[in-house]
Amino acid sequence: MGADPAPVRRPRRHDPGRRDRLVDTTLDVIAARGVAAATHRAIARAADVPLGSLTYHFGSLAELLAAAFTRHVDDVAARFDARMAAAPDRTAALEALVEHLTGDLLGSQRDLVLAVELYVAAARDAELRAVTQDWMSRSRRSLERHLDPVTAREVDALVEGLVLHSALSTDPMDAAQIRAALLRFAG
Amino acid sequence: MGADPAPVRRPRRHDPGRRDRLVDTTLDVIAARGVAAATHRAIARAADVPLGSLTYHFGSLAELLAAAFTRHVDDVAARFDARMAAAPDRTAALEALVEHLTGDLLGSQRDLVLAVELYVAAARDAELRAVTQDWMSRSRRSLERHLDPVTAREVDALVEGLVLHSALSTDPMDAAQIRAALLRFAG
DNA sequence: AGCTCATAGGAACGAGCGTACACATGCGAG
């Protein structure tokens, strides 16, 4: 056991997948403390890598943020589309939508916060706006598997409102209320 | 014309109402460039006052931002409640709601952007969250002048979604679509 | 084996930030 004298615990040369871990850590930091707090230094500390590693893997902070939000949107959109694709009919699709909202999204404050952070960041940044619009259009296309386009669009807006409401209200709607609202609208 | 030798154009001692103007200018800066860009220096430049003036009138930047958002919420909530109070019945109230959305809010990118900026700032700041919740509850109370509480709550969520949608989409819903969505829901 | 270059690491720079503070100014009370 007497070993390990000089090497100051640096066993981490050549770290494959570090780029991916940086993207994940970035999402963690944004979820925990907001886009404004997602600085190179904060992310480096959270990922336990040196500062220079970030600018090595990503040309700029904006590029890293875009990569992070893109991954998040891909995750959520894919999960949602899988649910819609698995639903056999319109009724099942609406139940799956309720489940997606009350289970996936509202169940984890993380996804909720990331969505709102992305919304506002997109208002100022063209690249992020493209990510948001991709999300909206994928979401609408998933809904259109079982809903007509007009209803899909309206349901999409309602869902966004419910997400925002749940993220900010001290008195958020519960699963039953959300189900009631959606069914009243499209049921 | 030969006058004005030494006094380097400083005709602005004792400026009543400067505090109010600073609040207004702060909202302008937030609307134009976002909360993150609303720094003491940016606001001072926009209002054409020296930097020290801001910390003189407001103890901190957070205090100034809270004052600005509070004023904005008061404005919008009062306008909305006036519309609802003036509506004689439920049908008229829904029409007034459509008018409020398509006219007041969606007509000015400014109000839209301020709303979204407030939403996300509130997610991180307890004081701003109180402002947002005040807004939500006043909005709901205005709706309850003509709608039952459950419907009011759901309409409120839908409205928030429509606002967000309109702020971010390249292909926003037009007035007719918004009217159709609201009437389908509560008409 | 020896070389090479993509990867890793850490220090440094200049800019912008919130805030503190010392000084200037002029209104209104006496």
Added chain:
DNA sequence: CTCGCATGTGTACGCTCGTTCCTATGAGCT
């Protein structure tokens, strides 16, 4: 008129930021 004090102004400090840059390392090729 005089003067106290609320109001207005400008500078400076200490800090964090994004980014740059030089050096070190070691995996894979020859």
